[in-house]
Amino acid sequence: MTIITVRAGVMAVDSLITAGGTIVGQCKKWGKVPEHMGGGFIAGSGDSAGVSQALADIDKYNFDLIGRDSNEKYTLVALRGDGSVMINETGTWFGYDAEYYAEGSGAQLALGAMAQGATAYEAAQIACRLSTSCGGEVHVFGLEEARGDSVQYSSSIGVEAPSEDLLSRFRATDFDSNMA
Numbered sequence: 001m002t003i004i005t006v007r008a009g010v011m012a013v014d015s016l017i018t019a020g021g022t023i024v025g026q027c028k029k030w031g032k033v034p035e036h037m038g039g040g041f042i043a044g045s046g047d048s049a050g051v052s053q054a055l056a057d058i059d060k061y062n063f064d065l066i067g068r069d070s071n072e073k074y075t076l077v078a079l080r081g082d083g084s085v086m087i088n089e090t091g092t093w094f095g096y097d098a099e100y101y102a103e104g105s106g107a108q109l110a111l112g113a114m115a116q117g118a119t120a121y122e123a124a125q126i127a128c129r130l131s132t133s134c135g136g137e138v139h140v141f142g143l144e145e146a147r148g149d150s151v152q153y154s155s156s157i158g159v160e161a162p163s164e165d166l167l168s169r170f171r172a173t174d175f176d177s178n179m180a
Contacts, residue, residue: 001105001133002029002045004077005120009143011079012124013043014106016136026136031055039081041141042066045104046074064093077103083143105133 005012015026029051030043042058044051051074057066066076066088076088085096087103100120102110106127113123121140128134 002043002103003106003110003124003127003131003134004029004043004045004103005100005110005114005123005127006077006079006085006102007100007114007120007123009079009083010120011041011043011077011141012120013139013141014104014124014128014134014136015139016128016134017048018133021132023135027052028055030139030141031058033078033080034059035081040079040143042076042078043103044074044076050074051076075103077101079141079143081143102127106131 001018002016003012003014011030013030015029016023017025017027027048029045030041033040033042037058042055044054054066054074054076078086078088078093080086085098085101086093087096087101088094100111100114100123102108102114102123104127106124109127109130110118110123113126114120118126121138124134124138124140128136128138
């Protein structure tokens with residue numbers, strides 16, 4: 001599956017492909033939205049064939065038509081050039097107005113991380129570290145700066161461990177005392 005995170009004009013996307021819990025490879029799950037369509041970045045999670053086709057359609061259609069004619073099950077997330085976030089789950093785009101967003105099998109982990117102050121990049125790192133369905137190369141894009149180059153991290157799943165400072169935020173709560 002996937003992790004896609006968005007916060008403060010930054011999108012982070014992993015590249016791992018799994019099938020039935022087995023790692024089968026990596027693929028590009030993102031694309032750049034052309035300037036004539038508002039600019040920004042788009043990424044997808046779910047059915048790989050549907051996501052690949054939607055990304056291939058970016059240059060062919062008006063933004064509103066991307067993902068409309070598919071029977072595949074996938075979700076598209078767009079970080080528009082103006083900083084707005086758009087989601088497409090059913091062939092129709094809708095706006096998402098929140099401080100941060102996460103999509104994919106690592107979404108709950110990433111949302112928890114961002115609720116504790118993690119950036120989009122840090123949240124994707126945490127999801128890749130803790131979810132067996134996220135990993136591979138993590139691509140980071142920002143609206144303020146050109147961050148189109150993929151960023152490679154090293155570990156058994158392709159992502160370095162989150163910093164000790166970031167992890168310390170999650171250790172601040174004593175869960176064991178709440179379980180007694």
